[in-house]
Amino acid sequence: MPARSAAAAKKPKRPVLRAAKAGAKSRAKSTPKPLVKPSRLERKLVREMESLALVIATAKREIAALRPDEIREKHLPEATDELDAIVGSTAEATGSILDAAEHLGALADKVGGTDGEAITDQVTRIFEACTFQDITGQRITKVVKTLKVIEGRVASLVSAFGTLEASQAAAAPTGEAALLNGPQLPADARSQADIDAIFDKA
Amino acid sequence: MAVDMKMNVLIVDDYKTMLRIVGNLLKQLGFSNIDEATDGASALEKLRQKPYGLVISDWNMEPMTGLQLLKEVRSDIKLKTVPFIMVTAESKTENVVAAKQAGVNNYIVKPFNAATLKMKISSVIGDF
Numbered sequence: 001m002p003a004r005s006a007a008a009a010k011k012p013k014r015p016v017l018r019a020a021k022a023g024a025k026s027r028a029k030s031t032p033k034p035l036v037k038p039s040r041l042e043r044k045l046v047r048e049m050e051s052l053a054l055v056i057a058t059a060k061r062e063i064a065a066l067r068p069d070e071i072r073e074k075h076l077p078e079a080t081d082e083l084d085a086i087v088g089s090t091a092e093a094t095g096s097i098l099d100a101a102e103h104l105g106a107l108a109d110k111v112g113g114t115d116g117e118a119i120t121d122q123v124t125r126i127f128e129a130c131t132f133q134d135i136t137g138q139r140i141t142k143v144v145k146t147l148k149v150i151e152g153r154v155a156s157l158v159s160a161f162g163t164l165e166a167s168q169a170a171a172a173p174t175g176e177a178a179l180l181n182g183p184q185l186p187a188d189a190r191s192q193a194d195i196d197a198i199f200d201k202a
Numbered sequence: 203m204a205v206d207m208k209m210n211v212l213i214v215d216d217y218k219t220m221l222r223i224v225g226n227l228l229k230q231l232g233f234s235n236i237d238e239a240t241d242g243a244s245a246l247e248k249l250r251q252k253p254y255g256l257v258i259s260d261w262n263m264e265p266m267t268g269l270q271l272l273k274e275v276r277s278d279i280k281l282k283t284v285p286f287i288m289v290t291a292e293s294k295t296e297n298v299v300a301a302k303q304a305g306v307n308n309y310i311v312k313p314f315n316a317a318t319l320k321m322k323i324s325s326v327i328g329d330f
Contacts, residue, residue: 127223
């Protein structure tokens with residue numbers, strides 16, 4: 001028998017063992033490994049994650065039910081418009097009161113004497129009372145700032161929760177309830193002449 | 203020394219209604235030269251144009267508040283002694299303290315009456 005070379009001496013593993021290993025690998029690919037039983041800590045963690053997911057889903061539903069888009073796009077702008085209208089109309093009314101008071105003050109000077117002094121005293125009281133408009137305006141400015149903070153927080157909430165389920169819009173009032181709208185904003189207000197025209201046609 | 207009722211008085215407030223009210227009350231008290239400014243910057247401009255015997259200023263104004271105006275006046279070598287009264291709705295202790303520390307001569311809280319205005323002005327410029 002001839003001598004074997006070094007390369008030939010390094011024979012591959014016995015064919016039977018190689019085939020057995022190949023078969024085992026093949027079976028491993030098609031058959032899933034048996035699951036390792038989760039530990040108690042892992043089971044607890046999964047339960048906690050499920051609870052958290054439920055809380056988040058509930059929060060999203062509740063936030064959607066608040067109709068944040070309606071708050072941001074309708075209610076808050078309407079509120080700030082109304083407050084601005086208050087400041088405007090009280091400023092206008094105060095101006096009219098001051099006009100009358102200044103006129104009375106000038107008349108008091110012409111009247112003179114104790115009567116003139118008495119009228120001047122009352123005119124002074126009118127001036128003092130009219131400072132309400134300044135304080136009212138400052139209070140309303142504070143309210144408007146607060147509303148803007150709320151608007152910002154609502155926007156942040158909506159942004160944090162991403163797309164919320166579209167919620168059903170509030171049903172518009174019907175019947176006599178639909179007639180309760182309060183004063184119109186200055187830009188939409190109708191004059192007495194407009195009302196008279198509608199009244200005459202009705 | 204008698205108070206010069208013809209002195210220039212400057213009222214500063216961003217609410218025109220308040221300018222009108224304070225102006226009318228000052229006229230009733232006997233002051234006849236009353237100027238108005240609706241913000242701190244225009245107030246400073248007026249103060250630098252002619253001498254004023256008294257400044258009556260609101261606090262809540264933008265962009266320059268009454269406190270900032272006061273500090274500007276007190277840091278100006280030509281204006282630092284001008285009598286300055288704050289008339290404001292700000293009533294917290296820290297506001298009054300801050301104004302006092304900045305050099306305000308007196309502090310009137312809104313709403314106020316004519317008697318209080320006269321008393322506070324008198325305490326600053328003398329009886330009239």
